[in-house]
Amino acid sequence: MKNPFRTEAEAFQFVIVMGLLFGAVALAGVLGDRWVALGVFLALGLGIALGMYMKTEPKVREPAVWDRHRAAPGERKKILVVANETVAGRALRGEIVHRTKEADADVLVVCPALNSPLRYWASDEDGARANAQERLERSLAALAEEGVEARGEVGDADPLQAMEDALRTFGADEIIISTHPPGRSNWLEKEVIAHARERFDLPITHVVVDLEQERAEA
Amino acid sequence: MTSAAHADPHGGHHDGHPPAANRSSRVDARLLGIYFFIASEVMLFGSFFTAYFFARVVVHKGHWPPEPFELPVYLALLNTIILVTSSFSMHWALQSIKRNNRSGLVAGLVLTFGLGLTFLLIQATEYTRLGFAPSDTAFGSTFYGLTGLHGAHVFIGLNLLLYALVRAARGHYGPAPHDHLGVELPGIYWHFVDVMWIVVYTTVYVL
Numbered sequence: 001m002k003n004p005f006r007t008e009a010e011a012f013q014f015v016i017v018m019g020l021l022f023g024a025v026a027l028a029g030v031l032g033d034r035w036v037a038l039g040v041f042l043a044l045g046l047g048i049a050l051g052m053y054m055k056t057e058p059k060v061r062e063p064a065v066w067d068r069h070r071a072a073p074g075e076r077k078k079i080l081v082v083a084n085e086t087v088a089g090r091a092l093r094g095e096i097v098h099r100t101k102e103a104d105a106d107v108l109v110v111c112p113a114l115n116s117p118l119r120y121w122a123s124d125e126d127g128a129r130a131n132a133q134e135r136l137e138r139s140l141a142a143l144a145e146e147g148v149e150a151r152g153e154v155g156d157a158d159p160l161q162a163m164e165d166a167l168r169t170f171g172a173d174e175i176i177i178s179t180h181p182p183g184r185s186n187w188l189e190k191e192v193i194a195h196a197r198e199r200f201d202l203p204i205t206h207v208v209v210d211l212e213q214e215r216a217e218a
Numbered sequence: 219m220t221s222a223a224h225a226d227p228h229g230g231h232h233d234g235h236p237p238a239a240n241r242s243s244r245v246d247a248r249l250l251g252i253y254f255f256i257a258s259e260v261m262l263f264g265s266f267f268t269a270y271f272f273a274r275v276v277v278h279k280g281h282w283p284p285e286p287f288e289l290p291v292y293l294a295l296l297n298t299i300i301l302v303t304s305s306f307s308m309h310w311a312l313q314s315i316k317r318n319n320r321s322g323l324v325a326g327l328v329l330t331f332g333l334g335l336t337f338l339l340i341q342a343t344e345y346t347r348l349g350f351a352p353s354d355t356a357f358g359s360t361f362y363g364l365t366g367l368h369g370a371h372v373f374i375g376l377n378l379l380l381y382a383l384v385r386a387a388r389g390h391y392g393p394a395p396h397d398h399l400g401v402e403l404p405g406i407y408w409h410f411v412d413v414m415w416i417v418v419y420t421t422v423y424v425l
Contacts, residue, residue: 005256006249008402011409012309018413019302022420029425037425123247 004052017048077105080172082155082163084179084187087111087139089209092178097146099176107143107150108170111136112162120157129154159192160199167200174203181210252403256410259371263414266364270422273356283357287350294423297340298415301372304333305412308405315401318393320386323401327383330408334376341369361422368418371411378404 004014021044029037079099083092087109096107115128136152143150155162163175177193179185187193193206274282283289311326345362352362382404385391391398 003253005253005406005410008309008312008405008409011406012305015302015305015409015412015416018416022416026420026424029420034425121250123250 021045021048077103077174078170078172079105079107079174079176080163080166080170081107081109081150081176081178082112082159082166083109083139083177083209084112084114084159085135086178086180086207086209086211087135088142089178089211090214091209092176092207093139093142093146095176095205095207096143096150097148100148106170107148108166108172109136109139109143109150109152110155110162110166111139111152112155112159113157115157125157128157159187160195163196163200172202174205175200176205176207178207178209181208248399248403252406256406259410259414263367263417266360266367267417267421270360270364273360277356283361284355287354287357289361289423290344290348291423293340293344294419297337297344298419300333300337300340301412301415304330304337305409307333308408312398312401312405315386315391315398316393320389320391323391324383324386327379327386327401331376331379331383334372334379334408338369338372338376341365341372364418364422368411368415371414375404375408375411378407 003010005011021041024044025037025041028040077099079096081087081092081096083089086092099105100107111132113125113128113132115125119125119128132154136154140150140152153166155165159177166172175196177187177196179187179192182188193204197204278284307326307329309326311323311330314320314322314326350358352358352366382401385400391401395402
């Protein structure tokens with residue numbers, strides 16, 4: 001539900017809505033009795049709460065500024081890799097190595113700073129960023145062992161936001177998104193891949209990394 | 219918001235300045251502060267309403283307010299109109315600064331402050347003429363508890379408005395969102411106080 005006190009203007013609207021609601025309740029109480037007033041309060045209150053819940057904000061599309069940075073034909077390819085805990089997974093590393101052997105490419109690995117909702121809202125991101133940094137450094141070291149020189153960044157906790165942030169400075173030609181297998185992936189449950197394909201006009205490859213299976217095989 | 223992997227993982231600084239704090243890219247810390255504050259206020263008022271309804275519904279069970287107490291419903295209605303009007307003037311003040319109209323901002327804040335002060339003075343006058351005290355039964359305790367708690371919030375709101383007014387008179391604030399946050403936040407608080415009074419008036423005075 002939308003917070004009615006998000007801005008002064010919304011709080012002012014809320015004053016008017018509450019004035020009308022309680023005006024109707026008072027009128028019902030004066031003309032009828034307290035039970036009628038309670039009924040009016042419940043009916044109107046529920047209607048207003050439902051209205052606020054259903055009210056969706058129009059999606060504001062950001063301009064596709066990353067198009068300006070995209071590499072011209074003949075230039076080195078740019079690959080953006082977005083991964084969470086799977087950033088050090090073998091399957092993802094294999095995919096990156098395969099792509100860089102096909103053609104010379106600059107690789108940027110973005111590791112979103114995954115955080116709990118409470119910590120996210122309280123802006124307590126230090127631990128999440130430190131963990132993401134550690135995962136990222138392990139992954140970059142593993143890629144370097146395979147002969148792939150990649151850069152890395154810790155990104156926003158929201159993977160779509162992290163991609164958008166990265167694309168503003170790194171004009172990628174394609175995106176590789178790595179997730180856990182279906183059923184265990186929070187990103188797949190939130191349809192991150194589908195939303196990314198909707199939002200970014202770039203080829204997107206989805207790599208599934210089963211860390212449990214990789215550990216069992218190791 | 220991203221940070222380069224080669225940055226100092228310990229957040230160290232090399233230019234003599236403290237490192238920038240990591241924070242969510244969506245919610246301004248000051249705005250988050252007022253959200254938490256209002257959430258705590260909702261809980262505070264909730265506890266007072268619980269006590270009020272407990273005394274009224276569970277303990278008393280008869281006619282409310284109990285004989286021989288009577289409440290000045292129409293005087294409180296006048297106060298309600300005054301306070302709701304102050305929300306309009308507050309909104310006008312903020313809309314004025316968004317359009318870079320400084321005199322509108324100052325006038326809106328003066329009007330809001332004046333209306334809020336009038337509300338408090340009328341409430342103080344009402345208290346002196348009610349004819350009962352907080353110690354007179356659970357009705358007196360809960361009535362003074364709820365309306366007094368709200369009055370204290372109006373008093374705090376008036377202080378915030380006065381602070382904003384002094385700054386506005388000194389030429390502070392501007393049309394950019396980050397330049398009038400000092401008016402926006404007291405405005406949010408003031409509207410919250412208004413909403414709480416609408417609930418208090420309806421439940422305590424009318425029903």
